[in-house]
Amino acid sequence: MDIIFNRRSVRKYTDKKIEADKVERLMRAAMQAPSATNQQPWEFIVIDDKETLARLAQFSPYAKMLPGAALGVIVLEKQGMRAPLFTEQDLGAATQNLLLQAAYEGLGAVWMGVGRGTERETFLTEMFSLPESVKPFAVIAIGYPEDENANKFVDRYDAERVHYNKY
Numbered sequence: 749m750d751i752i753f754n755r756r757s758v759r760k761y762t763d764k765k766i767e768a769d770k771v772e773r774l775m776r777a778a779m780q781a782p783s784a785t786n787q788q789p790w791e792f793i794v795i796d797d798k799e800t801l802a803r804l805a806q807f808s809p810y811a812k813m814l815p816g817a818a819l820g821v822i823v824l825e826k827q828g829m830r831a832p833l834f835t836e837q838d839l840g841a842a843t844q845n846l847l848l849q850a851a852y853e854g855l856g857a858v859w860m861g862v863g864r865g866t867e868r869e870t871f872l873t874e875m876f877s878l879p880e881s882v883k884p885f886a887v888i889a890i891g892y893p894e895d896e897n898a899n900k901f902v903d904r905y906d907a908e909r910v911h912y913n914k915y
């Protein structure tokens with residue numbers, strides 16, 4: 749699939765807003781992900797308010813692109829799921845789905861990790877007064893790419909990493 753091969757982390761955006769129907773498709777794509785026992789352990793906060801995006805940028809030193817983004821999405825991990833060992837994998841799939849849909853829609857996006865038990869988690873929990881039932885898993889910045897060719901192929905295939913029938 750071209751989108752898989754061409755998706756890149758895009759950190760520079762134009763001022764153009766993202767249309768509401770595109771935003772909905774991003775969220776639909778995220779929720780279409782596979783999950784252990786189909787537990788769907790996700791919720792999302794979608795942020796298009798510029799002041800909030802600027803404050804959100806302080807959650808990590810590697811989030812400086814957020815004030816320039818049209819949208820920030822916080823991927824939340826629901827607590828108390830029936831297969832808790834696998835919720836992080838489920839959320840990784842949902843986050844990647846969202847990134848791929850963004851590339852498909854002509855947008856640029858970048859995934860920022862939060863990390864369980866980190867200061868980033870505390871910052872986000874306090875900033876959004878999150879209840880104990882959810883923990884922040886990732887933050888995604890999204891916008892129309894400043895460079896129209898920002899999503900482009902980079903070859904990462906390494907045949908030595910593929911093992912056939914035995915390690």
Ligand SMILES: Cc1cc2nc3c(=O)[nH]c(=O)nc-3n(C[C@H](O)[C@H](O)[C@H](O)COP(=O)(O)O)c2cc1C
Pocket residue numbers: 755756757758759808810811858859860861
């Ligand atoms: C779990 C995770 C955490 C990441 N955290 C950040 C981050 O905090 N800031 C950032 O700019 N990029 C972040 N990235 C993006 C990576 O830097 C990027 O995916 C990697 O350099 C490969 O480049 P590509 O996405 O263009 O293929 C993260 C990616 C993942 C999967």
